[in-house]
Amino acid sequence: MALNPDAAGKKTEPVEHPYDWQDAALYALGIGASADQLDFLYEKRGPKVFPTFAVVPAFEVNRKLFDVVGGDLSGVVHGAQKITLHAPFPPKTTLVTVGEVVGVYDLKRMAQSVVRTETRDGDGTLLAETEWTIMYLKDGGYGGEAPPRSPKIRPPEREADWRVEGATSPEQAILYRLGGHDYNPLHIDPEAAMKAEKVTQGRPILHGLCTYGYIGRAILEQECGGDPSKLKTFYGRFSKPIWPGETIVTEGWREDGRVVVRAATLERPDEHIFTNAYAEISG
Numbered sequence: 001m002a003l004n005p006d007a008a009g010k011k012t013e014p015v016e017h018p019y020d021w022q023d024a025a026l027y028a029l030g031i032g033a034s035a036d037q038l039d040f041l042y043e044k045r046g047p048k049v050f051p052t053f054a055v056v057p058a059f060e061v062n063r064k065l066f067d068v069v070g071g072d073l074s075g076v077v078h079g080a081q082k083i084t085l086h087a088p089f090p091p092k093t094t095l096v097t098v099g100e101v102v103g104v105y106d107l108k109r110m111a112q113s114v115v116r117t118e119t120r121d122g123d124g125t126l127l128a129e130t131e132w133t134i135m136y137l138k139d140g141g142y143g144g145e146a147p148p149r150s151p152k153i154r155p156p157e158r159e160a161d162w163r164v165e166g167a168t169s170p171e172q173a174i175l176y177r178l179g180g181h182d183y184n185p186l187h188i189d190p191e192a193a194m195k196a197e198k199v200t201q202g203r204p205i206l207h208g209l210c211t212y213g214y215i216g217r218a219i220l221e222q223e224c225g226g227d228p229s230k231l232k233t234f235y236g237r238f239s240k241p242i243w244p245g246e247t248i249v250t251e252g253w254r255e256d257g258r259v260v261v262r263a264a265t266l267e268r269p270d271e272h273i274f275t276n277a278y279a280e281i282s283g
Helices: 021-030 050-071 172-179 190-195 208-223
Strands: 015-019 075-084 095-107 111-120 126-136 162-167 230-240 247-255 258-266 274-281
Touching: 015 050, 015 258, 021 050, 021 172, 021 208, 050 075, 050 111, 050 126, 050 172, 050 208, 050 230, 075 208, 162 208, 172 208, 208 230, 208 247, 208 258, 208 274
Parallel strands: none
Antiparallel strands: 015 095, 075 126, 075 230, 095 111, 111 126, 162 247, 230 274, 247 258, 258 274
16 A cells, blocks of 8 residues: 555544553553552552553554555554643543544655544543654655654763663563554564564564553653653654563653653663653643
């Protein structure tokens, strides 16, 4: 299917996403929550819902817009992710999400699409917005417009204010796909991973949104005291893949009213897997 440069402005119909506390807890386990985070796992404590859950109801909407944008899906990778939170997610409700293609851009060597979504609860209250940057590795050079310039966000030249290690298990991608609703075989099937060897090195990789959840948990712990209502914005670029079993190392620098974030793995400390990243915190 050819890439559709005229997809900008196309919207989805509202998509419902019912869930209950078990779904929220399964998502929490998928992004590495542990037994000392019972507020996110135990029904008698709510449970609270991690803010990065915002990507879950938006995922199906984003998938529908793949059909609108077109392109060669065998060359698709996740470029960047942003969430903007307006209110905490309840432990049980039916969410309604709509999505829109913001733009389709030509980077010459590849193409890029940007999709935005809005998620509301059953009463119409806006809970979250998301923005997805998707890279099309096999569809560039068609003579389209270039994307808008994005700001460069780099950590200051000093030691980080905090550092969090989050171990993933060899089964982490298998667990995440059950609660994150991303069933791409690239994350579980060795044969599918081998077909994308250029990206995966021939073995299943962890979902980018699982990594995003791990880093979001670290921010929530270090900057929000575990309170989901305090995280307002979280953005970053996926720079390198990681493999289940690696340990994600997240660092944060408090600067100019926000937190600049960067992540690598314990096994590959010189390869930054998540960059150009920041979070905005209230209070």
